[in-house]
Amino acid sequence: xxxxxxxxxxxxxxxxxxxxxxxxxxxxxxxxxxxxxxxxxxxxxxxxxxxxxxxxxxxxxxxxxxxxxxxxxxxxxxxxxxxxxxxxxxxxxxxxxxxxxxxxxxxxxxxxxxxxxxxxxxxxxxxxxxxxxxxxxxxxxxxxxxxxxxxxxxxxxxxxxxxxxxxxxxxxxxxxxxxxxxxxxxxxxxxxxxxxxxxxxxxxxxxxxxxxxxxxxxxxxxxxxxxxxxxxxxxxxxxxxxxxxxxxxxxxxxxxxxxxxxxxxxxxxxxxxxxxxxxxxxxxxxxxxxxxxxxxxxxxxxxxxxxxxxxxxxxxxxxxxxxxxxxxxxxxxxxxxxxxxxxxxxxxxxxxxxxxxxxxxxxxxxxxxxxxxxxxxxxxxxxxxxxxxxxxxxxxxxxxxxxxxxxxxxxxxxxxxx
Numbered sequence: 001x002x003x004x005x006x007x008x009x010x011x012x013x014x015x016x017x018x019x020x021x022x023x024x025x026x027x028x029x030x031x032x033x034x035x036x037x038x039x040x041x042x043x044x045x046x047x048x049x050x051x052x053x054x055x056x057x058x059x060x061x062x063x064x065x066x067x068x069x070x071x072x073x074x075x076x077x078x079x080x081x082x083x084x085x086x087x088x089x090x091x092x093x094x095x096x097x098x099x100x101x102x103x104x105x106x107x108x109x110x111x112x113x114x115x116x117x118x119x120x121x122x123x124x125x126x127x128x129x130x131x132x133x134x135x136x137x138x139x140x141x142x143x144x145x146x147x148x149x150x151x152x153x154x155x156x157x158x159x160x161x162x163x164x165x166x167x168x169x170x171x172x173x174x175x176x177x178x179x180x181x182x183x184x185x186x187x188x189x190x191x192x193x194x195x196x197x198x199x200x201x202x203x204x205x206x207x208x209x210x211x212x213x214x215x216x217x218x219x220x221x222x223x224x225x226x227x228x229x230x231x232x233x234x235x236x237x238x239x240x241x242x243x244x245x246x247x248x249x250x251x252x253x254x255x256x257x258x259x260x261x262x263x264x265x266x267x268x269x270x271x272x273x274x275x276x277x278x279x280x281x282x283x284x285x286x287x288x289x290x291x292x293x294x295x296x297x298x299x300x301x302x303x304x305x306x307x308x309x310x311x312x313x314x315x316x317x318x319x320x321x322x323x324x325x326x327x328x329x330x331x332x333x334x335x336x337x338x339x340x341x342x343x344x345x346x347x348x349x350x351x352x353x354x355x356x357x358x359x360x361x362x363x364x365x366x367x368x369x370x371x372x373x374x375x376x377x378x379x380x381x382x383x384x385x386x387x388x389x390x391x392x393x394x395x396x397x398x399x400x401x402x403x404x405x406x407x408x409x410x411x412x413x414x415x416x417x418x
Contacts, residue, residue, distance in 0.1 A: 028058060029055060029058065029059055032051050032054055032055050032058070033051075033055065035051045036048050036051035036052050036055065036067070039051060040071065045071045045072070045074040045075035046071070046072070046075040046077060048067075048068075048071040049068045049069075049071035049072045049075065049077075049080075050068075052064045052065075052067040052068035052071060053065075053068040053084075055068075056068060062095075062097075065088065066097055066101075068084075069081060069084060069085060069098075069101045072084065073101070073104060073108075076108075078105055078108040078109055081101065081104070081105045081108075082102070082105035082106075082109065085098055085101045085102045085105055086102065089102060096122060096125075096126055096131075099118065099122050100122070100130060100131065100134065102118065103115050103118050103119045103122070103134050103138075104134070106118070107134070107137060107138060107141065112138050112141040112142045113142065115134075115138045116135065116138035116139060116142065119131060119134045119135040119138055120135060122134075122135075123135045123151075123154075129155045129158050129159060129161075132151055132152070132154045132155035132158075133152070133155050133164075135151050136148045136149075136151040136152045136155065139151060140171070145171050145175040145176055146176065148171060149168055149171050149172060149176070152164055152167060152168045152171075153168060156168060160189070160192075160193050162189070162193070162196045162198050162199055163198060165185070165186065165189045165199065166186075166198050166199060166202045168182075168185060169182040169183075169185050169186045169202060169203075169206070170182070170202065172185065173206055179206070179210060182206060183203065183206050183207070183210070186199055186202060186203040186206070187203065190203065195222060195223055195226055196227075197223060197227050197229050197232070200219055200220065200222065200223025200226075200227075200232060201220075201223065201229075201231075201232060201235075203219050204216045204217075204219045204220045204223065204232070204235060204236075205235075207219060208235070208239065213239050213242070213243065216235075216236075216239055217236045217239040217240060217248070220232050220233070220235045220236035220239070221233070221236045221252065224236065224252075224256060225255075230256065230258055233252060233256040233258050234258060236252055237249060237252055237253070237258060237259070240252065246266055246269065246270060249262075249266060250263065250266050250267075250270075253266070260279060260282070260283055261283070263279060264276055264279050264280060264283065264295070267279060267299075268299070271302075272303075273299040273300070273302040273303025274299075274300075274303040276295070276296075276299040276303070277295075277296045277297075277299035277300040277303060278296075280292045280293075280295040280296035280299060281293070281296040284296060290322075290323040290324075290325070290326040290327040291323070291327060291329065293319055293322060293323040294319070294320055294323035294324070294327060294329065294332040296319060297315075297316045297317075297318075297319030297320045297323065298316070298320070298332070298335055300312070300315065300316055300319070301313075301316045301339070308343075313339065313343050313345070316339065317336065317339060317340065317345070320332055320335065320336040320339075321336065324336065324353075328356070328360070330356075330357035330358075330360035330361050330364070330367065331357075333353045333354070333356045333357035333360075334353070334354055334357035334364075334366065334367045334370055336350070336353050337350040337351060337352070337353030337354035337355075337356075337357065337370055337374070338350065338354065338370040338373065340353070341354070341370065341373055341374045341377055342373065344377065347374055347377045347378055348378075350374060351371060351374035351375075354367055354370045354371050354374060355371065357370075358371065363394075365390075365391045365394040365395045365402075368387050368390055368391050368394075369387075369388065369391045369401070369402055369405060371387055372384045372385075372387035372388040372391065372405060372409065373405055375387065376405070376408060376409050376412055379412070381409065381412040384409045384412060385409050385410065385412070388402075388405055388406050388409045391405075391406075392406060
């Protein structure tokens with residue numbers, strides 16, 4: 001950090017143009033090095049190439065020449081790269097680094113056959129990974145996928161690089177039709193050298209494409225467990241969604257936090273209301289959405305063992321009332337109203353919430369049932385009977401709660417006649 005700051009200060013103290021006269025050779029090299037580094041950091045690759053080229057002229061140090069050529073490569077100035085490389089090769093015909101730049105230039109120019117011929121000789125001589133990779137690239141550009149894979153395997157055998165392994169498998173799978181071999185190759189790499197995000201994702205995609213969904217989901221989950229890559233967890237989740245495997249979806253969502261709203265839906269689907277209440281509360285605290293607060297209160301009540309516990313009922317009422325300050329949702333208006341009516345906690349106020357729900361959905365038999373129950377609690381039996389009969393005509397008496405209310409209200413009517 002101190003070294004970088006010093007460089008910045010030096011650059012700030014000199015003009016943007018190169019110095020006209022610098023008498024000290026070391027100062028000349030240091031200054032041009034700073035200019036070159038600054039240009040490289042700002043991705044001014046062509047400018048950096050010129051500075052490195054000047055450094056090479058002044059010092060004859062090959063590392064500056066190579067860096068200049070590398071900057072030309074990154075600037076995509078293939079013509080200048082080729083010219084300078086050929087010029088330098090006349091002086092140093094056995095320089096393997098220069099030969100690599102020559103081959104790179106040929107590949108960029110589309111001279112794949114010539115590049116292949118030259119790099120075949122170079123790779124046989126050097127037996128180095130960069131040369132094998134260049135050789136493979138030249139063969140692949142010519143459509144020789146079988147030859148390209150064979151050469152890539154030579155590079156892979158030297159360091160077992162995961163990127164090279166993935167490329168070999170991808171060519172086998174997509175170009176050579178060797179799907180089984182590609183999967184086997186990646187499995188062997190994984191077994192010997194361990195999993196990685198690159199290998200895990202690719203192997204998972206091969207399994208999925210081959211309709212081996214259980215294997216795909218397994219490797220995706222294993223990759224997520226090892227590297228916590230949410231994109232991999234998402235691939236596993238898609239498979240579980242397709243398979244409608246609620247248990248595996250739930251377990252994955254619980255450990256990944258990938259989609260809490262979906263996890264909430266799953267909890268409700270399997271009636272895990274205690275977990276649903278906790279999660280909805282967490283979502284409310286995170287997003288400040290009153291809908292989640294209302295849901296948390298409802299799920300807390302639905303999941304309770306003793307729904308008559310006065311402490312529980314008070315907590316649920318408080319949560320719903322707070323949520324309904326900013327939420328005019330008929331479902332929760334009715335829920336709160338019915339709760340207050342059924343537990344004899346200010347029946348009139350509870351009926352007020354129910355009426356607000358009915359303003360939103362006047363034809364809801366369930367909201368009408370709640371209002372009928374309110375009238376019953378207030379011993380207004382005639383109106384209660386009229387409303388519960390209306391509910392009966394709408395949905396019948398298949399619902400246990402409606403049937404129980406009808407029986408109780410009919411007795412209330414009988415008592416009123418007496």
